Every structure is written in C-alpha cells, then in structure tokens.
Amino acid sequence: MNSRHNQTNKSMLKSEEGMTLVEVLASILLLSLITTTFLSFFIQAAKVNNQTDAVNEATFIAQEQLELLTYYATTKTVDETLDLMETESNGFAIESHLSKNSGETLYRGTVEVSKEGKTYAQMETRLSFRTAEDLED
Template identity: 70%
Template sequence: MKSWYKKHVKDLLSEEKGMTLVEILASILILSLVVTTFLSFFIQAAKTNNQTDTVNEATFIAQESIELLTYYSKTKSVEEALKMIETENAKEKSGFKVESNIFKKSDETLYTGTVNVSKEGKAYAQMETRLSFETAKEIKY
C-alpha cells in the first residue's frame, strides 16, 4: 500500500495545475520594472509640460510689453515713455520680473526697445524691436 500511495502522490505532484511562488515573484518583478519605466516617461512628460507652460507665459508677457512700447512710440515722447516704463518695471506680472528699456545708438535713427522677462534670476523670454518716436525729441546717452 505504501508503494501505491507513493505512486499516486508522485503522479499528483507531477501534474502542474498552478504556479510556484518563484514564478509569481519573477512575474511581479518583471511587471514592476515595466510599470516603473512607463511611470518615468509620464513624470518626464509632466516636467516638460510645466517648463513649456512657463516659457509660453513669459513669451506672452514679453509680447505684451513690446506692444506697449510700440504704442508708446506712437503716442508719447521718449521721456514720457521712459517714465512709464520705470513704473511698469516696478511691477511683477504672474511672478515674472519684466525689464523694458528704450535706447538709441548715436549712429542710428531708430530707437531700440528691449524686453527681458525673468523669474528667480533665470531668463525665460527676450524680445527686441525698433521704434520711431515721431513726436519725440532726441535723447542723448
């Protein structure tokens, strides 16, 4: 009877109807590696989106400031525009520091308007335009 029992137990053990603990652990390890890889892609994409949003916002602020300088060049004198720029430079827009400036090189007929947009010391947008102050008197630098 002992040999009959051993024979049937061997037959039962030789039939694999499930998974061993080692197989389960190996499959969990492989699955966790795949999931971790995909999660790192999503995290990197989120960081890139945040950086892009910041640069876009800074660019829109710089464009708005350039348009303001253009408006000043059509309606104000250089001195008035410089005073208005000083008050605008003192303000922060959406956490960005905006620095606008108007200057003229001695050998040029047009003024140069520049805008720099930065946050925490890092520049995010820079724009430049040429301006003609028709109503303006010459300013000497």
C-alpha cells in the same frame, strides 16, 4: 472506494500545474520594472509641459510689452514710456530698456522676461519716438 478516491486525489495533485512562489515574485518584479519605466515617461512629459507653459506665458508677456512700447512711442516720451512699463506680471520679472546709438534715428527697445534668474523670453524692436512736440516742430 476510499482508496480509489485517494488515488484520484494523488494523481490530480501530481498532474496539477501551478506557479511557484519564485515565479510569482519574478513576475511581480518584472511588472514593477515595466510600470516604473512608463511612469518615468509620464513624469518627464509633465516636466516638459510645465517648462513649455512657462516659455509660452513669458513670450506672451514679452509680446504684450513690445506692443505697449510701440503704442507709447507714438504718444509719450522715452522717459514717460519707461515709467509706464510693467516690471512684473504673473510671477515673471520684466525688464524693458530703450537705447539709441549716436547717429541713429531709431530707438532700440528690448524686453526680457525672467523668473528666478532664468530668462524665458527676450524680444527686441526698433522704434521712432514721435511725440506731439516733435510733430509741432
């Protein structure tokens, strides 16, 4: 009976199928390459989302500044308006300019929003500065 048991064990070992160490290592390598590829997609998507958030925030700030320029154009002088304009918001640097070419009646108002030297938003409008003194004349 003992020899029959040994023969059964030997036949089971011969017919038993399994994976070798090389196959296991190859499958681990393949899985790690696939996982790394997918992770790089997620990292790139996170970078794009951060950049999009920065552009959206800068655009909102620029639009807000243009609305302030438009409001001040009806109530303040050009110099007072420039003094009232913000120069920084949420880590962004804001540059507001008002210029008028000779012969033109409208001022050109520009707002540039940047961070660390990189411009994220730039907007422009045309304004007529009509203050109370102008209306009295």
